[in-house]
Amino acid sequence: MKIRRQLGKKNQGGALLVTVIVVAGIAAITIISYLRLVQSEYTTVARSQTWSGAMALAEAGVEDALAMLNKYAGTPTSLTNWANTATSDGWTQSGNVFHISRTNGNFGYYDVYVTNVVNGTDFTPTILSIGKTFWKLPGPSLGDGAVAASYSEPAVRKVFVKTMGDSSASGGLTAQYVMDFNGNQCTVDSYNSADPTASYWHSTWFMNGRNFGTYTNTLRTASVVVGTDGTLLNAGGVNIYGYVNTGPGGTVAISSGGTVGDLNWIGPDPAHPYNFGIQPGHKRDDMNIQFPPVSVPTPASWRSVPAPTASNIFIAGQTYSYTNVSGVSGYQIGGVVYSLVITNINGNPGTTNNPIYYQYYGNSGQLQDAIFIDATNVVLYLPGGINFNNSKDNLTVNTNANVTIYSNADIDTGNGLVNNFFQYADALKIYGTPNCQNISFGGNAALTINLYAPSADVTFNGGGSTTYDVCGQIKVSNIKVNGKYNFHFDEVLKVISPPTHYLPNYWQEVF
Numbered sequence: 001m002k003i004r005r006q007l008g009k010k011n012q013g014g015a016l017l018v019t020v021i022v023v024a025g026i027a028a029i030t031i032i033s034y035l036r037l038v039q040s041e042y043t044t045v046a047r048s049q050t051w052s053g054a055m056a057l058a059e060a061g062v063e064d065a066l067a068m069l070n071k072y073a074g075t076p077t078s079l080t081n082w083a084n085t086a087t088s089d090g091w092t093q094s095g096n097v098f099h100i101s102r103t104n105g106n107f108g109y110y111d112v113y114v115t116n117v118v119n120g121t122d123f124t125p126t127i128l129s130i131g132k133t134f135w136k137l138p139g140p141s142l143g144d145g146a147v148a149a150s151y152s153e154p155a156v157r158k159v160f161v162k163t164m165g166d167s168s169a170s171g172g173l174t175a176q177y178v179m180d181f182n183g184n185q186c187t188v189d190s191y192n193s194a195d196p197t198a199s200y201w202h203s204t205w206f207m208n209g210r211n212f213g214t215y216t217n218t219l220r221t222a223s224v225v226v227g228t229d230g231t232l233l234n235a236g237g238v239n240i241y242g243y244v245n246t247g248p249g250g251t252v253a254i255s256s257g258g259t260v261g262d263l264n265w266i267g268p269d270p271a272h273p274y275n276f277g278i279q280p281g282h283k284r285d286d287m288n289i290q291f292p293p294v295s296v297p298t299p300a301s302w303r304s305v306p307a308p309t310a311s312n313i314f315i316a317g318q319t320y321s322y323t324n325v326s327g328v329s330g331y332q333i334g335g336v337v338y339s340l341v342i343t344n345i346n347g348n349p350g351t352t353n354n355p356i357y358y359q360y361y362g363n364s365g366q367l368q369d370a371i372f373i374d375a376t377n378v379v380l381y382l383p384g385g386i387n388f389n390n391s392k393d394n395l396t397v398n399t400n401a402n403v404t405i406y407s408n409a410d411i412d413t414g415n416g417l418v419n420n421f422f423q424y425a426d427a428l429k430i431y432g433t434p435n436c437q438n439i440s441f442g443g444n445a446a447l448t449i450n451l452y453a454p455s456a457d458v459t460f461n462g463g464g465s466t467t468y469d470v471c472g473q474i475k476v477s478n479i480k481v482n483g484k485y486n487f488h489f490d491e492v493l494k495v496i497s498p499p500t501h502y503l504p505n506y507w508q509e510v511f
Contacts, residue, residue: 171225172489388416425472
């Protein structure tokens with residue numbers, strides 16, 4: 001006989017209680033683990049967001065600095081004056097370092113330092129931006145539902161940026177709308193006056209303390225860009241050592257005798273090129289260059305161009321006497337009588353940071369007389385432009401001299417000459433304001449110039465019989481060539497042309 005035993009109700013309740021406690025413990029552990037996991041993930045995400053936010057603030061600081069540097073963007077003659085107005089924009093100055101700090105609510109703040117670095121005659125500002133943010137987690141309970149806030153150490157990110165002045169230089173011969181060689185047989189190439197291997201080097205010639213070279217066809221390079229923002233580039237039979245560029249969808253008309261390409265494609269003699277047509281990769285249609293208008297400087301005062309006087313002047317150690325030849329009063333220099341002469345002012349020579357400002361008032365500001373410039377860093381304002389009526393009219397920039405001319409009206413050199421004895425393009429800069437709408441050059445066989453006149457239609461008439469013709473850079477509204485001309489772009493102008501805005505050239509996070 002088997003006896004069946006049953007558990008009592010008391011024992012059954014105890015087993016159930018143990019089971020409930022175990023299950024509850026497991027659930028509690030699971031919940032606690034989950035909450036800790038959530039808290040850990042929250043902390044990680046918060047730290048990550050804070051770390052990323054610090055970089056966002058640092059980058060915002062860089063943008064703030066670039067905005068300050070580019071206050072005069074689009075005005076190439078005023079852009080580098082940013083340091084003169086930085087303090088009025090809220091920046092504090094200590095020597096050549098400018099600083100500003102901005103707070104972004106409770107999220108954090110950034111400190112930005114802009115240093116005006118002088119590199120020879122160039123100004124290349126650097127930027128150090130420091131972004132700081134804070135992250136927080138709920139702190140321990142203070143009772144009655146209150147929780148203390150717990151802040152961590154701030155997340156700090158630093159960005160260092162070197163800037164460069166972007167001159168929007170496209171590479172030599174540039175028109176906003178139409179480039180018309182009119183079917184003429186012309187050669188367009190490049191050289192580099194800062195490179196002894198790409199120019200005829202002059203070890204005893206200096207500009208702003210640096211040696212330089214001049215053009216020679218035996219050391220030509222193929223880096224010129226002949227381009228227009230318009231949709232037509234009528235290149236005719238021109239030989240271009242470099243590239244042609246138009247606006248999107250633009251066309252290029254090259255005759256059967258024309259060629260565009262590198263040195264290997266064209267060869268050393270453009271009159272007998274190895275290949276005709278456009279070398280693959282040397283036609284582009286992405287031209288998008290800016291042509292900001294020119295504004296005339298506003299110095300404290302303008303000097304009058306000295307009138308001829310019956311006395312002697314001294315130029316480069318040589319004495320020139322006042323003379324009167326064929327009814328022209330002035331000084332006879334090199335067989336030419338100059339009725340206007342600008343020389344260095346005693347005790348106050350022009351320097352890179354101290355130009356001497358002149359304005360020509362005669363004939364309503366129109367230059368119709370021969371002028372000789374033998375001074376450094378001259379700024380000459382011509383309210384009436386230039387109008388040379390005969391071969392006696394002459395604009396001459398002497399060796400070791402340099403001038404920047406602002407023309408507020410049309411320019412016509414007629415049969416006169418524009419002589420830049422130094423053959424360094426940046427020694428003769430001509431800026432045309434919006435009122436300068438027509439520029440005409442005669443058959444000048446040795447024109448070395450840096451011309452920027454965004455509202456002007458430029459016509460080259462005649463042309464020379466030498467390989468030199470026009471050296472430097474031309475940036476205008478429209479170009480038309482009537483005759484055989486050779487154009488040679490100086491590559492150094494990409495670097496030293498007045499910038500229209502500053503761009504980041506080097507960007508690095510630092511620790």
